[in-house]
Amino acid sequence: MDHLTKINSVEEYAQAIKQKACVMFSATWCPDCTYTKMYIADVVEKNPEFTFYLVDRDELLDLCIELGILGIPSFITYEDGKETGRFVSKLRKTQEEVQHFLDSVK
Numbered sequence: 001m002d003h004l005t006k007i008n009s010v011e012e013y014a015q016a017i018k019q020k021a022c023v024m025f026s027a028t029w030c031p032d033c034t035y036t037k038m039y040i041a042d043v044v045e046k047n048p049e050f051t052f053y054l055v056d057r058d059e060l061l062d063l064c065i066e067l068g069i070l071g072i073p074s075f076i077t078y079e080d081g082k083e084t085g086r087f088v089s090k091l092r093k094t095q096e097e098v099q100h101f102l103d104s105v106k
Helices: 010-016 031-038 040-046 061-067 095-105
Strands: 005-007 021-026 051-056 074-079 082-087
Touching: 005 010, 010 021, 010 051, 010 061, 021 031, 031 040, 040 051, 040 095, 074 095, 082 095
Parallel strands: 005 051, 021 051
Antiparallel strands: 021 074, 074 082
16 A cells, blocks of 8 residues: 555564554455555545554564454554554444544544
């Protein structure tokens, strides 16, 4: 996903969450994750206070298990290394639902 910075290691994840960040957990085989490609650029543009990241669940499975990411796509927001919100489920997420989640944690 072009508008998200991919996280490739636990170290990169630890660095990314030190700022106001939104991390999307996804997988290449996930059709509901692919659906987010239709609108993620708009979400990023409308929420410049966040830096947006992408974690491929299959590449960082241990991290996802530790974080309780069982369903994808899922979103977790952070600030100063602390989780500020989570939108985690196995259901497809619409642009409106993702925006509502981000509005609730701003």
